[in-house]
Amino acid sequence: MTLKLYFAPGACSFVPHTLLETAGEPFEAAMVKIHKGENYGPEYQAVNPRSQVPVLVDGGQVITQIVAIVSYLNDRFPQAGFLPREPLARARVLETLAWMNNTVHPTFTHIFMPHKFSDNAAVHGDLKAYNTRLYRGMLDELEALVQVAGAQGRPYLGGEQFGPLDAYALTLLRWGGIAGIDPEDHPALWAFVQRIAQLPAVARAMARERLQLNLYQAA
Ligand SMILES: N[C@@H](CCC(=O)N[C@@H](CS)C(=O)NCC(=O)O)C(=O)O
Numbered sequence: 001m002t003l004k005l006y007f008a009p010g011a012c013s014f015v016p017h018t019l020l021e022t023a024g025e026p027f028e029a030a031m032v033k034i035h036k037g038e039n040y041g042p043e044y045q046a047v048n049p050r051s052q053v054p055v056l057v058d059g060g061q062v063i064t065q066i067v068a069i070v071s072y073l074n075d076r077f078p079q080a081g082f083l084p085r086e087p088l089a090r091a092r093v094l095e096t097l098a099w100m101n102n103t104v105h106p107t108f109t110h111i112f113m114p115h116k117f118s119d120n121a122a123v124h125g126d127l128k129a130y131n132t133r134l135y136r137g138m139l140d141e142l143e144a145l146v147q148v149a150g151a152q153g154r155p156y157l158g159g160e161q162f163g164p165l166d167a168y169a170l171t172l173l174r175w176g177g178i179a180g181i182d183p184e185d186h187p188a189l190w191a192f193v194q195r196i197a198q199l200p201a202v203a204r205a206m207a208r209e210r211l212q213l214n215l216y217q218a219a
Contacts, residue, residue: 003027006047006055008034009209010174012105013054016069017209018167021201023077029208066101067094070164081161093158093165096145100168104138107131108175132179139176142169143186150188166196170213177215 005020005027007013011034020027032038032053039051048055048064056063056072063069074082084090110117110131114124146169149157157165170193173183183190196202197213206213 002059004030004057006030006032006044006053006057007209008032008039008053010171010211011053012066012101012168012171014171014205014209014211015066015164015167016054016056016073017205018162018202019070019073019077019080019082019164021204022082022162022199023073023080025077066164066168067097070097082158082163084159089159093163096157097164097168100165100172104135104142104172107135107138108172108179111135111179112175132181135176135179136181136185139173139181139186139189142172143189145169146188146192150192162196162199162201166192167202169193170196170202174211174213174215177217180216180219182216182218183214 003020003025005013005016007017007029009031017029032044034053038044039048039053045051047057047062050064052064054064054066054069056069058072058076063072070082074080083093108131111128114127115121117127118124145157149155154160156162157169169189173186173189173193176186177183183193194213197206
């Protein structure tokens with residue numbers, strides 16, 4: 001088996017995990033327990049000195065960063081059509097993927113791991129509260145994107161085929177539950193994510209990661 005994915009359950013590594021399941025080529029799934037700090041141990045840092053998941057290894061080559069991994073998997077499995085071929089449609093997907101990865105995702109990190117942004121524990125509550133408000137607004141944007149796709153008759157956020165935006169949307173809405181945001185507050189997105197979760201490849205990745213879709217608990 002030449003392909004190996006390092007993932008953490010429920011983390012952003014879910015995005016390439018679902019793409020690999022969709023591609024259909026056998027791969028090794030290596031779980032990294034980031035809640036136990038395994039990613040800061042010497043064994044994992046020998047793989048990725050930045051201590052993050054996901055990492056894709058193909059034939060001994062190590063690839064990090066979701067945007068790079070998605071681009072690589074798209075070229076390696078062209079039949080899967082993870083990214084549109086038409087230049088403008090592809091730019092639109094990359095535009096949204098970059099936003100998810102460089103804006104929405106780090107906003108959640110401020111909520112989930114505020115210690116990464118300040119070593120002053122006294123401000124962690126403020127960081128969480130402020131970024132939860134920002135995050136809710138970003139889920140509102142995602143809700144609008146899903147509505148536009150529906151109005152245009154597109155079954156997936158990127159077009160006709162399942163791709164990285166769909167898996168990231170699922171992950172980001174799921175994280176919203178951790179942040180105390182009820183998925184029902186974004187009904188179109190919630191319905192979309194529930195449909196995506198039923199795709200066989202996505203369901204396999206969820207089963208391997210033992211993921212529950214709705215993590216929201218009313219206060
Ligand atoms: N920009 C990176 C983000 C990766 C990232 O934030 N990974 C998180 C999990 S969602 C992680 O490994 N966190 C562990 C840590 O930073 O301690 C990418 O696209 O791969």
